[in-house]
Amino acid sequence: MMRALWTAGSGMVAQQANIDVISNNIANVNTTGFKKSRSDFQDLMYQTVRQPGANSGADSQIPTGIQIGHGVRQVATQKLYTVGNFQNTGNPLDMAIEGDGFFQVTMPDGTLAYTRDGSFKTDSQGRIVTSEGYQLEPAIAVPQGATSIEIAADGVVSVTLPNNTASQEIGQLQLVRFINPAGLLSMGRNLLQETNASGAPTASNPGQDGAGTIVQRYLEMSNVQVVDEMVNMIVAQRAYEMNSKAITTSDEMLGIAAGLKR
Amino acid sequence: MIKGIYTAASGMLAESIRTDATANNLANVNTAGFKKDAAVNKSFADMLISRINDGPVQPVGSVGTGAEVDEIVAIHTQGMMRHTGNPLDLAIEGQSYFAVETPAGVRYTRNGAFSRNSLGELTTADGHAVLAENGRLVVNGSSVTVSEEGIVSVDGIEAGRLRLAEFNDEKRLIKEGSSLFQDTGAGQKQATGLVRQGTLEMSNVNAVSEMVNLINGYRAYEVNAKAVQAHDQLLDKAVNEVGKI
Numbered sequence: 001m002m003r004a005l006w007t008a009g010s011g012m013v014a015q016q017a018n019i020d021v022i023s024n025n026i027a028n029v030n031t032t033g034f035k036k037s038r039s040d041f042q043d044l045m046y047q048t049v050r051q052p053g054a055n056s057g058a059d060s061q062i063p064t065g066i067q068i069g070h071g072v073r074q075v076a077t078q079k080l081y082t083v084g085n086f087q088n089t090g091n092p093l094d095m096a097i098e099g100d101g102f103f104q105v106t107m108p109d110g111t112l113a114y115t116r117d118g119s120f121k122t123d124s125q126g127r128i129v130t131s132e133g134y135q136l137e138p139a140i141a142v143p144q145g146a147t148s149i150e151i152a153a154d155g156v157v158s159v160t161l162p163n164n165t166a167s168q169e170i171g172q173l174q175l176v177r178f179i180n181p182a183g184l185l186s187m188g189r190n191l192l193q194e195t196n197a198s199g200a201p202t203a204s205n206p207g208q209d210g211a212g213t214i215v216q217r218y219l220e221m222s223n224v225q226v227v228d229e230m231v232n233m234i235v236a237q238r239a240y241e242m243n244s245k246a247i248t249t250s251d252e253m254l255g256i257a258a259g260l261k262r
Numbered sequence: 263m264i265k266g267i268y269t270a271a272s273g274m275l276a277e278s279i280r281t282d283a284t285a286n287n288l289a290n291v292n293t294a295g296f297k298k299d300a301a302v303n304k305s306f307a308d309m310l311i312s313r314i315n316d317g318p319v320q321p322v323g324s325v326g327t328g329a330e331v332d333e334i335v336a337i338h339t340q341g342m343m344r345h346t347g348n349p350l351d352l353a354i355e356g357q358s359y360f361a362v363e364t365p366a367g368v369r370y371t372r373n374g375a376f377s378r379n380s381l382g383e384l385t386t387a388d389g390h391a392v393l394a395e396n397g398r399l400v401v402n403g404s405s406v407t408v409s410e411e412g413i414v415s416v417d418g419i420e421a422g423r424l425r426l427a428e429f430n431d432e433k434r435l436i437k438e439g440s441s442l443f444q445d446t447g448a449g450q451k452q453a454t455g456l457v458r459q460g461t462l463e464m465s466n467v468n469a470v471s472e473m474v475n476l477i478n479g480y481r482a483y484e485v486n487a488k489a490v491q492a493h494d495q496l497l498d499k500a501v502n503e504v505g506k507i
Contacts, residue, residue, distance in 0.1 A: 002278060002286035011289030018292065038346075040375045041293040045285070045439035049279075050333075053446045064333040064433050068279065069286030075440070076387040078377060080348050100404045136496050179402050180378035199380035201500055208402040210417070232506045239291045242469055246285040249480050253278065256487045262494070 003068060004250035010071030011243035014041055017074045018236040025224045026233075033117035033190055033220035036229075040076040043069055049170040079182050084116075084223040086215065092149045093120045093128065096220040099212020101175030102192065104203065105134040112137060113199070114176055128157075132189060144169055153213040155206040156198070175211040176201040181252075239243035264497055266325065270489035272328030276303050277483040281330045284475045295373030295441050296465035298334045298472075304332035329334045338432045341372070341466035343458065349406045350376045350384070353463040358455025359424040359435075359443065361393040362386055368393065370427055372463055373441035378402070384414075388440055394422035408459040426453035 028034040052065030053121045086096050095118035097103070102114035115130065123129045126142040142149060146159035146168075155173030160166075178184060183197030194201060207213045280301040290296040308324035342411025352374035354360070359370035369390070376392055379385050384392040391398045394414070403416035410426035427450055429435060434448035486490055 004278075007282060007285040007289050011285075011291070014289070015292070036270040036425070041290070042373065042387065042441045043290050043293055043296055043439055044438065046437050048436075049331075053434065062333075064335045065436070066279075066334045067299075067329055067437055068282050069290070069299065069439075070438065071286060071289040076375075078348075078375065078387070080346070082347050132322065177404075179382045180380055182377050183380065195450070197380055199382070235292065239288075242288050242291065242473060243285075245473065246281075246288050246476060249476050250281055250285065253281065253480060253483050255275070256484055260487060260494075262488055262491075 002250045002254055003070065005247055005254075007069065007071040008246035008250065010044060010073065011246070012037045012240055014039075014072045014074050015240040015243065017235045019233065019240070021077055022229050022233050022236060028222055029224045029226060029229075031117075031190065031222050032119050032219050033115060034224065035079045035081055035084075035116070036222065036224045037077045037079050039074050040078055041072050043077045044071045044073055046070065049150065079184070079186070080223065081181050082223045083220070085221045086218045087221050088217060089219050090217050091119075092151070092217060093117060093122065094219045095120065095151060095173075096215045097175065097206075097210055097212040098215050098219040099210075101177050101206070101211040102181075104137040104174065104176045104201070105130055105191070105262070106137045106139075107134055107191075111193075112201075113191040113193055114178075114184065115190050115192065116220055124227050130190075132169070136173070138171065138174060142170065151214055151216040153207060153215070155214050173206060173214060174203045175206050175214075176203050177209075177211055178202075264493050265325075266493040267490055267497075269326065269328040270486045270493065271465030271503040272306065272330060273486035274483055274490070276329045277479045277486065278330050279334075281476065281479040281483070283334055284472055284479060287472050288469070288476075290465055291467045291469055291472075292371070292495065293465050294375050294439065294462045295371060296339065296467065297338050297341075297372065297437075298465065298467045299334050299437075300337055301334045302332050303329050305329050335433060336437060337437070337466065338435075339466050341463045343373055343492065344462050344464050345460060346462050347460050349408075349460060350378065350401075351462045352376060352408060352424075353461040354426070354455040355456045355458055356428075356453075357432070358428045358453040361425040361427050363391045363393055363398070369438065369442040369444055370435065371441045371443065375462055386441070395425050396422060399424070408457050410456040410458070412457045424457060426455055426457075428453040428455065 017225045021037050021039045025036045052114040054062050059215040120128050128136045128140045148160045150158050157171045158167040158169045179199035184192040185195050204211045281363040283299045287298045306327040310324050313320045313322050362369050382400045384399045384401050399422045407415045414421045430449035434446050435443040438444050
């Protein structure tokens with residue numbers, strides 16, 4: 001049957017996947033620490049009907065040949081680690097990372113996960129945890145009755161206790177960096193997991209060895225730009241539509257071919 | 263049988279291949295660095311017709327015998343530039359190509375949606391290393407800047423210079439799929455392209471002209487089909503009416 005049917009079909013599949021990625025970005029426009037993804041496409045293989053460069057005579061070559069493409073494929077959904085907007089919340093346990101790095105949290109099964117979502121809380125034992133209750137690593141516990149918590153740009157956490165004017169240091173936050181953060185695996189719930197592609201994590205104190213600094217009482221919002229996503233959505237929809245036109249056209253051409261025989 | 267049937271059918275075949283090429287362009291309308299294909303038709307060799315039935319043999323002219331797709335040629339014009347803000351997205355302004363190391367050898371691409379692997383090397387989405395003038399390029403650092411000349415600096419320290427390739431005869435680059443071009447003797451010259459960081463070159467497919475090509479191919483196909491039918495009707499008359507005793 002006609003190649004164009006499958007070629008245009010691959011185009012529709014690719015644009016559908018593109019819309020899926022765009023919708024997820026838009027759905028997470030207000031998710032703290034969310035990083036947008038983007039679909040990357042590549043052309044599929046080519047069928048060589050006539051080899052370019054083949055000899056067409058004793059002293060002449062075919063200059064271009066005939067190569068017919070077979071459509072497109074989605075090759076990656078790349079996470080883009082540009083900085084999101086900072087929002088002042090006033091909450092002492094809200095932290096944003098200015099620069100590179102991730103917070104490290106311990107999952108219930110003991111493995112480590114990584115996040116840019118800095119909306120931390122304390123649990124019943126005073127430990128600093130994520131909204132899901134996963135502990136920050138290294139663990140930091142806030143003593144009961146602490147009247148104020150201060151987190152410095154370099155990650156030193158200190159509290160003021162009642163009847164005590166001097167503040168007391170209770171822990172040191174660490175940030176984790178990866179050679180290739182785009183290679184981290186998204187687990188959902190704002191968490192990321194190490195993979196072979198991301199490389200091993202390197203932990204350091206905020207502000208050292210290229211790690212970002214901590215901004216207390218701020219949250220990093222998503223880096224989704226609504227206008228960009230809407231434009232991408234329009235582009236993807238039109239591309240989808242044009243590919244469907246290519247399908248109907250080749251279908252009608254096949255109909256004509258079938259109609260030749262009366 | 264009647265020549266015209268084969269002539270018109272060759273036209274249908276050629277238009278069908280042209281439509282395939284158009285469909286591939288439309289499928290890749292959002293593929294970064296994609297270069298559109300144009301299908302060029304040519305006529306078969308003409309046949310010389312001679313008068314032989316009465317009197318001396320005399321040439322009376324020539325008649326065409328149909329059309330075929332002569333070449334499908336990639337059009338290497340600049341695609342639209344799209345700003346992405348991602349430091350590893352690189353676009354080339356001008357005629358140059360990025361050199362990429364694949365298991366099959368060095369290939370060339372205009373698709374600059376690069377990323378890093380776990381060793382910090384700059385790679386394509388397929389994981390092929392992007393080549394600098396002295397081998398692979400390690401961009402392991404928090405800030406990567408690329409100058410217009412292709413000099414890559416990581417945290418302010420020069421890490422290497424991108425290997426840009428420019429060709430004398432771009433027609434000799436053949437498409438391999440996966441956004442890669444293979445050099446089949448195109449002849450390299452001094453690269454003049456400028457690298458734009460944080461930008462992707464989109465495909466150079468013009469949606470409007472491809473839609474026009476689609477209509478054009480469809481109608482040409484339809485007209486050729488009508489010619490086949492007309493010839494068929496003529497044959498029908500010749501066989502069933504003229505031949506009636």
